[in-house]
Amino acid sequence: MKLITAIIRPFKLDEVREALTEVGVSGITVTEVKGFGRQKGHTELYRGAEYVVDFLPKLKVECAVAESSLEAALEALANAARTGKVGDGKIFVQSLERTVRIRTGELDDDAL
Amino acid sequence: MKTSHHSDRSAATSTKEGTHTVTHSQMDPRLRADDGMRVDAFSRDERRRAIDALRTPRIAALLAMLFALIAPALAFAQDAAAAAPTANKGDVAWLLVCAALVIFMTLPGLALFYGGLVRSKNVLSVLIQTLIVFSLVAILWALYGYSLAFTPGNAFIGGFDRVFAKGLDATAMGATFTKGVYIPELVFFVFQGAFACITCALIIGAFAERVKFAGVLLFTVLWFTFAYTPMAHMVWFFPGPDAFTDNGAVPGVLAQSGFLFARGALDFAGGTVVHINAAVAGLVGSYVIGKRVGYGREAIKPHNLTQTMVGASILWVGWFGFNAGSALEANAVAAQAFVNTFLATAAAVLGWTAVEWISKGKPSMLGAASGAVAGLVAITPAAGFVGLCGAIVIGALAGAVCLWGVNGLKRLLGADDALDVFGVHGVGGILGALLTGVFASPALGGAGIWDYVTETALPEYSIASQVWIQLQGVLVTVALSGVVALIAFLIVKYTVGLRVSEESEREGLDITSHGESAYEN
Numbered sequence: 001m002k003l004i005t006a007i008i009r010p011f012k013l014d015e016v017r018e019a020l021t022e023v024g025v026s027g028i029t030v031t032e033v034k035g036f037g038r039q040k041g042h043t044e045l046y047r048g049a050e051y052v053v054d055f056l057p058k059l060k061v062e063c064a065v066a067e068s069s070l071e072a073a074l075e076a077l078a079n080a081a082r083t084g085k086v087g088d089g090k091i092f093v094q095s096l097e098r099t100v101r102i103r104t105g106e107l108d109d110d111a112l
Numbered sequence: 113m114k115t116s117h118h119s120d121r122s123a124a125t126s127t128k129e130g131t132h133t134v135t136h137s138q139m140d141p142r143l144r145a146d147d148g149m150r151v152d153a154f155s156r157d158e159r160r161r162a163i164d165a166l167r168t169p170r171i172a173a174l175l176a177m178l179f180a181l182i183a184p185a186l187a188f189a190q191d192a193a194a195a196a197p198t199a200n201k202g203d204v205a206w207l208l209v210c211a212a213l214v215i216f217m218t219l220p221g222l223a224l225f226y227g228g229l230v231r232s233k234n235v236l237s238v239l240i241q242t243l244i245v246f247s248l249v250a251i252l253w254a255l256y257g258y259s260l261a262f263t264p265g266n267a268f269i270g271g272f273d274r275v276f277a278k279g280l281d282a283t284a285m286g287a288t289f290t291k292g293v294y295i296p297e298l299v300f301f302v303f304q305g306a307f308a309c310i311t312c313a314l315i316i317g318a319f320a321e322r323v324k325f326a327g328v329l330l331f332t333v334l335w336f337t338f339a340y341t342p343m344a345h346m347v348w349f350f351p352g353p354d355a356f357t358d359n360g361a362v363p364g365v366l367a368q369s370g371f372l373f374a375r376g377a378l379d380f381a382g383g384t385v386v387h388i389n390a391a392v393a394g395l396v397g398s399y400v401i402g403k404r405v406g407y408g409r410e411a412i413k414p415h416n417l418t419q420t421m422v423g424a425s426i427l428w429v430g431w432f433g434f435n436a437g438s439a440l441e442a443n444a445v446a447a448q449a450f451v452n453t454f455l456a457t458a459a460a461v462l463g464w465t466a467v468e469w470i471s472k473g474k475p476s477m478l479g480a481a482s483g484a485v486a487g488l489v490a491i492t493p494a495a496g497f498v499g500l501c502g503a504i505v506i507g508a509l510a511g512a513v514c515l516w517g518v519n520g521l522k523r524l525l526g527a528d529d530a531l532d533v534f535g536v537h538g539v540g541g542i543l544g545a546l547l548t549g550v551f552a553s554p555a556l557g558g559a560g561i562w563d564y565v566t567e568t569a570l571p572e573y574s575i576a577s578q579v580w581i582q583l584q585g586v587l588v589t590v591a592l593s594g595v596v597a598l599i600a601f602l603i604v605k606y607t608v609g610l611r612v613s614e615e616s617e618r619e620g621l622d623i624t625s626h627g628e629s630a631y632e633n
Contacts, residue, residue: 044411047515048532
């Protein structure tokens with residue numbers, strides 16, 4: 001099993017969810033996050049006070065997949081989240097040791 | 113508050129004359145009607161001035177009121193019964209609505225305007241400070257503030273005729289700016305009281321986000337007593353228009369009027385008394401209390417500009433009561449002030465936004481809202497004295513100049529005036545006070561100087577000399593408010609304390625001072 005963590009543009013969430021659903025991913029977790037990368041921040045001006053905002057709002061999407069569906073999920077996610085401009089985000093993949101479905105007690109691939 | 117001339121003043125004043133008339137005022141409330149006005153217009157040629165004052169609504173009104181109050185009192189003291197003044201129901205209805213509008217400016221207008229500008233951890237502290245200061249000043253107004261501001265005393269402060277609201281009942285009448293026209297003194301009392309409340313509340317913005325709650329209370333009592341009441345008296349108190357019986361009476365009437373009224377300073381609704389007064393106190397406060405933790409290093413951003421927009425809009429609406437109500441009558445002068453408040457504010461929104469867009473690259477909502485307040489402040493002293501074009505020019509200039517007030521000037525001053533009380537109210541107030549002297553000129557569409565004796569505008573008008581008188585009014589206000597505020601802040605600092613601990617400031621005043629938080633996190 002693999003845990004996919006993707007940092008995406010907030011407005012891409014719906015497309016990403018649909019794309020993942022199409023390739024069989026049955027659940028995702030979304031968190032509002034801020035961060036910086038190659039995309040530049042912006043300047044905010046309040047009367048005389050000017051602030052450079054380095055941290056931009058992004059969404060962190062997490063989903064667990066079986067090894068067999070990893071490549072399809074990654075491709076679907078990347079295609080859905082891509083605009084081609086700096087700031088599209090990144091995808092991280094980690095190995096996942098165990099999974100438990102709380103309601104039934106099913107384990108690992110059965111729990112995904 | 114804006115204008116001293118506003119009729120408000122008229123009501124209470126005639127105390128001095130009271131000597132002659134005194135019996136009157138105290139015994140026969142109706143006679144009292146004479147007292148109330150302050151006239152600015154009298155400085156040089158007192159007589160002339162007096163006249164001018166009438167024209168310019170406030171001043172004129174003040175003079176008129178003085179006359180009204182005094183003259184009746186004096187003249188009729190003996191035959192008081194015959195002179196019993198009555199009020200016009202239209203005036204009463206209009207002014208009571210105006211008083212409510214001015215109250216609405218503070219609660220919730222100013223509270224929301226300020227509340228949106230602070231960080232979310234301090235919003236409740238600013239709201240409660242506004243609410244408490246308002247309530248505290250309302251009570252002080254009844255206990256002694258109104259008496260010190262609007263009863264006869266000397267040129268700088270009133271007397272004790274109305275202390276503890278003595279004699280202030282439904283039978284007491286006050287003067288307006290027109291001879292023979294009176295309003296119930298209770299109306300004048302509450303209208304003026306609302307001005308006192310918002311003036312003290314304005315100061316809160318300067319030391320927001322780090323002030324100690326008890327310090328706000330003590331400062332308010334001290335500053336209200338020793339800065340607000342004398343300023344209101346100096347600018348607005350005069351014996352009423354009825355006192356201006358003939359040219360020979362003018363010097364005597366002016367001698368009983370407030371210092372700046374007698375000099376002929378024009379302040380229709382309180383540019384000096386309210387805005388410059390509060391702004392200077394705020395600036396002094398921001399120096400004494402020091403900068404907020406993290407100022408200039410961390411991002412200290414407004415937490416909810418939607419609140420600020422709503423607050424600014426409420427202020428604009430409330431300001432129609434503030435400015436137009438200062439005519440003290442439901443008449444054409446009130447309409448003039450109303451329209452000028454409408455146009456100058458719009459011009460200021462456009463002025464601020466245009467300059468900001470060009471110089472900073474983007475037109476900001478906060479800038480537009482700040483421009484509205486700047487325009488409202490600047491038109492306050494001029495509201496009933498200038499024409500429509502004058503109002504538009506004053507507003508547009510206020511928008512542009514106050515933008516500098518919160519940028520270049522703010523950096524120059526080096527103080528952390530958190531919500532730009534001085535940059536907007538101080539700069540806008542001073543600009544408005546000076547431009548009133550320019551655009552009150554009949555040559556520029558203004559009303560000129562009112563002669564309370566003949567109840568017409570004087571034919572001649574000198575812009576240069578009027579601007580000089582206006583400047584004197586500004587300087588007196590800056591000096592008095594600055595000195596009183598400095599002493600008051602130092603007293604607070606070394607007694608109850610002026611500032612919370614750094615730890616409390618970091619955590620936010622809502623939790624540390626008031627035990628509550630505005631929003632779920």
